[in-house]
Amino acid sequence: MAHLVGVGHLNPGISTTAMSNAVAALPRLVIERVTPDLDAGRYPVKRVLGETVRVEADIYKDGHDEIAGHVKFRGPGGGQWQRIKLNYQFDPDRWHAQFRVDRLGLWEFVVEAWPDRYGSWVRDLRKRLGASQDVATVLLDGAALLDQAARHRAPDIAARLRAASRRIADTSAKMDERLATAQSEDILAHAHGPLNPEELTRYTRILHVLVEREIALFGAWYELFPRSQSKVPGRHGTFADVEERLPELAALGFDVIYLPPIHPIGMTHRKGRNNARVAEPGDVGSPWAIGSHEGGHTTVHPELGTLSDFDQLVRTASDFGLEIALDYALQCSPDHPWCKEHPEWFFIRADGTIQYAENPPKKYEDIYPLNFWCADREKLWAACLEVMLFWCSHGVKIFRVDNPHTKPFAFWEWLLMQVRARYPDVVFLSESFTRPNRMAGLSKHGFSQSYTYFTWKNAAWEIRDYLTELTTEKTVQFFRPNFFANTPDILHAFLQSGGRPAFRIRLLLAATLSPSYGIYSGFELCENRALAAGSEEYLNSEKYEIRQRKWNQFGNIKHDIARLNRIRRENPALGVLGNLRFLSTEYEQIIAYHKHASGNDLIVIVNLDPQKMHECMVHIPLEDFDLGEDQMFEVEDLLTAIRHTWRGRRNYVRLDPSERVGHILRLIRSR
């Protein structure tokens, strides 16, 4: 049926003679507020493989008719629609149904509903019979309904409906038999659909669900600079050196190894150590100053190895159950081949030079931004797409995208959809720290997940407020956080001053608060020397020089990492974002939260003070655990495998950060 949207169709100038078509097209019932929905169908909501989509809708009509409806849905690539029946819930006056998504890509769904005329008639028939009313004419009315329905059914069904109609209307037959026919399951089922096409109302919008791999939601990330991975002091690391670290990283339980840009690095205005304006001879430069005479975004830095070395790294990683994620940074050093081949892709100044990056009065002369709206933008956008497709063809299926909020949102929406059309398994992490709407906007426009403000949330109230914001029903539909505990750009003061316990605290929070989390290498060694007081930059930052480390040096927290990653894999409650609820504690520096999945209840308790032991009572909402007021119950600390017996609402914890910073308590249900 043709469907009209919005007040636009309520043209007051419509004449009564021209009303015919307008009335015919008017819906028999009202379908509203269909969820999940992101900005009225403008963007898809997100799921990973195997998750379900619970569709809800307000559906109502005039009068007393029963309403029937279904969700129609289909997977990527079109094809046949599937249908699932909508069920009604009295409170909150809403209809619902759910389906499972089992293929990657863009799914569609829409809600349809209609008056169940025959079902309503049978309902009333039963009431009349219950009140011993005469139903002679009523039966004829029902037979007429079946005849009407028959006109819009397949021939075999139509024949059965007509036969039933005749039996019901047959005054010479026994009343019992006529009533039995009228109420038979078979006839109810076949008469259930819309009486005619005009009786079907369809929601004004088809809504979309983007289905991605599980890694888009759940994973442990590790960032490393390949050039720092050599074991030979002073030698530039290679892809082969990275390969050698893979067994260790796999054993620690990581899923993704993310490499900063692996391309040739520009010489012009190259930055020196600690971001010095002028590089010394031998300084390796920033990997984000992409491009030199050796090549650009599809070239490998010669000192890291060859493209086939890289391919080998990807294969080896895969053998260890690891994925290599690359950095996708759309900017060029002045030496990038594009600067010569396509100066028109950059901002050309009035004096004919290419505009370098700047945030006045600051200048970043080693970087040229691209002009995404330049006259030749078609070719530029295509070239950007080619870069990503190139790496996809080399087995890279995860990209950490550098500063996406400095490129047009329309560009990302186009690019990501183009890539997914060819490689539906590609996952995109947005590296953006900006205003809330812009950050959310990147996820709306297609990014699978996003960096967050997590590093700056260290007090209990900050963590509670921020996580409450991230876990609202609306937000979890499209925004998936990745809680990096540090990055090459962010060494938070909390880590600088808190020492090893601070690193353990932040690791425990990151790994349990967000299904995706990550660390940048050095974190496991509790590296915490800043460039200067008040700065979040590392001293001797790896962004500008090679850093070689002793990975097993004293004080490392690799044991914590391995244990946490195993706990994450074994406990489904940690694989979901929206299942978080904070618990009350009687001391502000101790935070507690509950993560729930079917058969898996975890209570995480963390002492947020890296300096001091704290003890307090934690409040357990017994009703949510099906526990009686004074009932004893057992909890197992998954970090230590020690069991405790707890009882009632208030339970005691004591956390000395020099020994342990928190508990992950699994509730053990009594048999």
Place this chain on the structure above:
Amino acid sequence: MAHLVGVGHLNPGISTTAMSNAVAALPRLVIERVTPDLDAGRYPVKRVLGETVRVEADIYKDGHDEIAGHVKFRGPGGGQWQRIKLNYQFDPDRWHAQFRVDRLGLWEFVVEAWPDRYGSWVRDLRKRLGASQDVATVLLDGAALLDQAARHRAPDIAARLRAASRRIADTSAKMDERLATAQSEDILAHAHGPLNPEELTRYTRILHVLVEREIALFGAWYELFPRSQSKVPGRHGTFADVEERLPELAALGFDVIYLPPIHPIGMTHRKGRNNARVAEPGDVGSPWAIGSHEGGHTTVHPELGTLSDFDQLVRTASDFGLEIALDYALQCSPDHPWCKEHPEWFFIRADGTIQYAENPPKKYEDIYPLNFWCADREKLWAACLEVMLFWCSHGVKIFRVDNPHTKPFAFWEWLLMQVRARYPDVVFLSESFTRPNRMAGLSKHGFSQSYTYFTWKNAAWEIRDYLTELTTEKTVQFFRPNFFANTPDILHAFLQSGGRPAFRIRLLLAATLSPSYGIYSGFELCENRALAAGSEEYLNSEKYEIRQRKWNQFGNIKHDIARLNRIRRENPALGVLGNLRFLSTEYEQIIAYHKHASGNDLIVIVNLDPQKMHECMVHIPLEDFDLGEDQMFEVEDLLTAIRHTWRGRRNYVRLDPSERVGHILRLIRSR
């Protein structure tokens, strides 16, 4: 610029050669979550004359450019768009502007925004100058921007921009002068708009605002049965008798006099007194059984008078500042002319008879419902429209619509819009008590205001919950309650058992909680005899017989009514719905709430127990009143004109319902 909506435009199959148009049409920035909005533009939000529309939007783009934007809006009938500038608020990261609506009908608005390229350039220029950087080339860049802008401006503006460009780029001119030209207010203003049409982004939807008369929001209603208004015992009342009551009702401060149907009443299956199945000779029948051989919906019941008597009543009412509201009940008695003239407009049963109303197993044989989806529906809908237009032409501009939820929503949307197109001053009250979505749906589809569940909300928590629901920011945009304290169908147990204090309590609540409220006659006399225990029906209900009353009989609460209606008119805080906030009290049976308007703060305190005196402390949120912790302040009880001096947060009240049931305290600011 062409604008694409939804994921539909992200066709992954798009080839890079076909990309050109797609890229050209892509928006430069993102505009989202424009409010006020009702179901993504499907329905208009509502205002009354003189109110403002505060538009808000999320607007963001990539990079560092300044954003500029405006709201475009226009009144009913199209015509020239007006523009108001959008302003940015850092927290909550949102843009806003507001406009005033001063004409009845459907207004439109849309949000447009663009990168403010020249403004951004000037901002950066100032930063560079502040850092003493060389701006030689920078000035040339700015001149080039003005040249670009000139291409899309009117000739006179373009000439000024080009002249400015030449001055700025003139290296032989003095630097001070070049800088002054670049930053002049005049040039900033003229360069402010989009650099070219492609740079303008428009929100995907034009949104609508339905503007009605103030009475749609704010008014005191009085329902009376004209046939009961005779002063001569036993004589059928007339329109002239109603006229005689108008001075009294005007003096009580009512705005609207609502009459149940005034049409001829059917004889077939006429109901007797107290809803008896069979009428006795002389029984007058229910006015809702509309139509007899004397006529239908456009005919006046002969015993009430003539059509010109009715016209006279409307005129007299107007002289007293009162409006007559009619009942619009789309149903027919079996004797209605339509049954003979248009049997096809009804439900025809298999035996050829017309289907009477029923809710199986209950039968309402004195009423035939109309079949709004019948084959001849065009003519039926047109006839329904004609009925309403007929009464509009007789000066009726308010309709109380009977049971609208038993007629199609699509019908109401069409009908109300048709009426408003001819009479934009008509106001529609929905008499519907049904599931929440259906009730809200009627208001979405065009009803000005609605009956509510108010009568059934008597406990403090019920009142708080329900009013909180009615006053959410989203709900007040479209749903305007009319708090009837009783109706001919609803005499709540609270009134039956609570006596005179109960009537005073409910009156005080209705008149102060909702801008629109009403009573059905007899309320002022505290009539409270029910048909039977457990029933909400009146004994000897006026629906089925004539009731004559002594309007000044002992115990009436007309003084309360007059006082309350005067207080309502004198205090703007009572004319707004969304300004309600409940205050804490230390005793559950005493409820308190704050109503705020500019310069008008009222604190209403009501003892909800009609039987007993209660006293307790009421909590005043001092910060909202700009009062210090221990500050003294004066409040005046508008019901008694007595002033009290209060101090600090906790203040004492004592309410004996035999004497007074509540306070309306006006805060008197110290000079």
